[in-house]
Amino acid sequence: MHKILKTLLAALIVSATSSAALAQQAPKPEQIIKWRQSAYQVLAWNTGRIKNNVEGTYNKDEVIRAANTIAAIANSGLGALYPAGTETGKGWRETTVRPELFTDGARAGEAARKFNVEANELAKLAASGDAAAVKTQFGKLNQTCKGCHDDFRKKD
């Protein structure tokens, strides 16, 4: 009986250790903030490319690649990168998110929805190669970026 108790105790300790190990695998807030800051940088790279194309020489293939990247990130579920515990903190740098993003879920969700709609429409138009339509739609997309920044990003 004594031996059985020791075995059970050992099993409990192993179990607790495993749980701790699993918990450690969850990404740290710093990593999550770094990921979301990175996602916006990739968006900036690709919106910059589209801007260059609609204001300069239009390269259909480059616009498609850029628009598809923007749409994929818009559809990726960026909301998962704003869990509780990441209201403040440093990823690549101090987060510039405003507390309202965490407290006004309805408004944040609506901002994300608008961004998704316009990003997916842009990808659709990019595939058509209609430069004028892409330019107009790119303006709509930028409005959703600006709207979200105004509401949920601290001023630099």
Add this chain to the structure above:
Amino acid sequence: MHKILKTLLAALIVSATSSAALAQQAPKPEQIIKWRQSAYQVLAWNTGRIKNNVEGTYNKDEVIRAANTIAAIANSGLGALYPAGTETGKGWRETTVRPELFTDGARAGEAARKFNVEANELAKLAASGDAAAVKTQFGKLNQTCKGCHDDFRKKD
């Protein structure tokens, strides 16, 4: 005649100034390095999500979102983020790229091609919802990541 010369000179100065202004609009090496470091962070976020799904509870929708993001970045033309002048430098941090990426274009191109092929295949399989096939394909994708890191990324 003297007046015409002055006008021509003025025009040349305006032209030179405009060229300088345009040149200033081109992204700086630091910005380009930041973009590429960000792209790999977004890849890390999404490969991490797929890993969690194939090793734990499988959520078809999350895997689709993650695989589509990886494929879009693979197809985005990351090569454009390695122009001459970005062999060294600091984006979010000092670049870890090895000089071979800039001197062995054929090998770097082949590494990028393999990554694209496996990333696009993963997105295709993710859409099917076949968890076992996704797991196998995810292993193939990781091999292309590792191969490229071995050849072209400095050890931490």
